[in-house]
Amino acid sequence: MGPSFVIERLEFQRGDVWYARYFKGLVTFLVGHSKAGKSTALEALLYPLGLLTATVMPEVRSCQQVRLVFRVSGTRWQATRSGSNPRARVSLKNLDDADEIEHLLPVTSAKAGEKTAGAFVQDLLGLPQAARGATRVGLDDFYGTVMALRQNTIASEFLGGGKDAARVLALEVLLGLWNEDLAGLEKNASEAASRHRAARSALAAFKKLRDSGALADPDSVRAQYQQKQREHLATAERWQTADAALKVAVGECGRLVALHKAAEAQRRKTAKQAMAAQDKAKSASTEHARAEGELATLLKPASKECTCCGQLLPEREPGLCRQCGQKHNGAEDRREKDIAAARAKVGRLELRLRRLEEAAASATTQAAEADQEAAAALTARDAYDEAHLQPSRRAAQHAEKEAHGLSRDIAQLKERLESADYISAQEQVIKAAKEQMDAAMAARDAAVTAHDVRRKEVTALWSQFFLTRLQQINPDIETASIDRSDFTTRVKERNTTDKTFAESSVAGSPKVTTNVALLLALRDLGRVDPGVRVPPLLVIDSPLSGLGANGLDHDTGLRLIETLIDIADDASPDGYACQVIAATNDPLPRPYPGVREIGIDAENRFFDHAPRRDS
Template identity: 85%
Template sequence: MGPSFVIERLEFQRGDVWYARHFRGLATFLVGHSKAGKSTALEALLYPLGLLTATVMPEVRSCAYVRLVFRIAGTRWQATRSGSNPRARVSLKNLDDKDDIGHLLPVTSTKPGETTAGAFVQDLLGLPAAVRGATRVGLDDFYGTVMALRQNTIASEFLGGGKDEARILALEVLLGLWNEDLAGLEKNASEATSRYRAARSGLAAFKKLRDSGALADPASVRATYEQKQREHRAATERWQQADAALKTAIGEAGRLVALHKAAEAERRRTARQVVAAHGRLNGATADHARAEGQLAELLKPRAQDCTCCGQPLPEREPGLCRQCGRPYEGAADQREQQVAAARAKVERLRLKLRSLEEAALSAAAEAAKADTAAADALAARDAYDEGHLQPARTAAQQAEKEAHGLSRDVAQLKERLDSADYIRAQEKAIQTAKEQMEAAQAARDAAVTAHDVRRKEVTARWSEFFLARLQQINPDAETAFIDPSGFTTRVKERHTADKTFAESSVAGSPKVATNVALLLALRDLGRVDPAVRVPPLLIIDSPLAGLGAQGLDHATGLRLIDTLIDIADDASPDGYACQVIAATNDPLPRPYSGVREIRIDTDNRFFDHAPRRDR
């Protein structure tokens, strides 16, 4: 038997108030009519442990937190989980250890190696995390297989339904039949067999190609391979030489481009100088023309008019003012000075104009020279690009393409050459794979033989307990058998044919009795076989559904209740009995010692009308 698992109370917080439902004693029945909320209570019971398959009903989602206080092997624990957010982390704390700060664990693992809340509880129960192929069993699988029977499956599905692979693996773990070493031997034997078959298949396919003529003669392939290798080496050398010539040509082309850029820059500079020289020459020409016009005016002065009446002034004697007629001194000298100054200015501007004309001619000559140099540099660049750079690039590309093509040919011939020697190497690989397969199968078979003996012994003993428990519920049961491979059941009643679980009635007492009796027998087996690690806790939702309340069904229902209460009286190895928590529509027919009933209905619901938690 596994360590004891006893639930003390379920607590839940609504608003700022904590409420609690206590499960005193080892047998508790939730009593209430249909739709009173019994299934909701039982689904929420182990929800705080981090289960993924628990149904989160509205009554649970309305709780800020749901907390379970329980004992495993005598140690008190509490598990707290958010009611509104099922994905929130679960808080687990050891109440007997004052120094324990608790564990805040995720519901599902998000990082490699991260422990979930369900895995933590599963470890407390001593149940390993078994894996077989793609099937992995966790706390939810143990819960849905042997710890709880739900209302929607108890009368129609074998041990809660679910996938057969997970159910079989979970029962193997509980019965102590799952062996990690054996699982490794089975995996090793399977992989060795796959390698052997793959090697044989590959060799057969190769021989088929060879016989069809699709594969060439090995000697011919080797000669072609060596010839291609020589051609590839020669092509590689040509490629390297062409690449070196291309790099030289690229360097020379770069030099010519730089020369052209410099010549073009000089051409643009001299062109700007020509434009500036012509601008200065034009300005000087205009200044010289104005100076000559001023000099001509001084040499041939125009007739002057009177500043008062505007009429032409009469001619006067030299030395007399033409306007007032009075004599004045220095008149001739002033005119000569003005004429001399105008002539000097004209001469100075003429000399400047000549200088600027020479500068403009020089700038034009320099610009023409720079333009010729730029054109020559461009022509040299283009000619080198066309005559040397492009041919060198084309030659390098062709050499590279040829070398790569020969490289592919060499690689393909190497594969064909390798395949020519394939048969001999593959035959050795097949022999090695066969020896490994036979050794792996021998090791597996030896372990399986010993395992099968143990498996048959365990299921035979389990079948005995199964028949005894089934006869407690249904005295007409004559034989009961549990299949060692898939743990399916076959039951025969007096005066009826032998039937499997699936052949029983769709929703009647045979399936309910079979499921309940099988779980009770598993706990009976755990008390006599230390290797069986089944948790003593048993949650059953409406085991009397489909049994009726009159005649034979009524008697069967009473025996079923007596059987459930009976197993709650049997102590587990660490001193605690199997705790049974069940739901029924009707009150128990009579008082039972140590059995508690929690009455719930629409006016006294499990969550809505729970008492406040004791301080």
């Protein structure tokens, strides 16, 4: 048996006031006519635990908060959830340990690894997180399979009517039959078998292409591949030789470029020097011409006219100025001095001019030679580029292109060659895949054999308890069994053929009896088998539809009540009995010790007329 799970009360807040419904004792019946709100109350009962399948009725949505106070293995907990916003976080708090933090958990996980409120409660109940393929079971699956029978499915669907894969996996977990290691072995065996099938299919498809002629002959492809390899080797050698020659040509061309740059620089320098020398010579020539003009002026005959009046000057004695008649004071004639000075200047400028003209001529000659050298360097560079560098570059590029083209051809031929050799390689792949598959299946089968023994024993004992509970409710039941593969049932009454759950009546007590008896038998099994971890709590919505009638339905209803009370009397291993909370349209026919009735009608609705919570 799993840890005890006992509900103390359901609280709900409206406005600023907290109200509560108390579930004292181990058996509680909600009694009221149809549409009185019994199903609403039972749906809301475990809603605070973070269930996704709980129906949010208008009465629940009108509550600011809905809270469940319960005990698990004797420890008191409270779970609080918003009534108006079902997606809001759920608060879970340990009431017996003030030091433990409050857990605020989401209803659904938004990111990987985030724990939900349902998963937290599932851990409290000792139910592992189980998965098989795409099927995963959570608290909702356990609730809808073994903890509650809803009114809309109790008489028509087998254990809630959920997906078969989820129902089977949930029951395997509860029965202690789900083994994570076995699940891994089954997954490995399935994946190994899939790989083996895929490898065989690939080989079959390849052989079909080969037989149709779509694939080349392997020997021809191999010959082409080898020929291309030889061609590529020769081309690669030519490429290396051409590349080496190109590097030499690039180096020589670089040298010629450097020589041309130096010659060009020298040409510009000498041209500049020649121009400067010519400018100096031109300036000296101008200055010399000016000096010669001044000398020519001085060498002209002296004027015979007065510079003041223009009259002819009279003849004077030697030593006297013809114009003023005064003596020269014994000094040299001034005019002669000026002429001598002018002649000396002309001679000096003439020597300077001759020197500058020679320098200009030399600079011009050097400039012409530098220009010739620069032109020769340019011609040598261009000629080498055209005759050697460009041919070397074209040869290297052509060899490189040819080598790359052959590399692509070789790669393509290699792929074709690999395809041509695919059959032998794929046969090895298939062989290895089969060995892996056989090993995985052997490991799985060994584990399954041991598992099947346990499954057979557990299912057989469960079937015994199932028959006992069925006969307790309906003495006419003769045989009953539970299928050990999918846990479906077969039931036979006296003087009738045996029927599966789906073959019994469309609705009514046969299916109700089967569902209830199977869950009661599961709890009986939990008390004797420590590997069975079924929660003792059982919520049943309206199983006693015929209690107010007479005859067979009335008698069956009474026996069902007594059976539910009987299961609640048996204690769980941790000291708490199974708690049963059920709903019925008709009042119980008589008082039962330890059984509490909560009447629900228009004057005493579950939510609207609930008492205030005890302080």
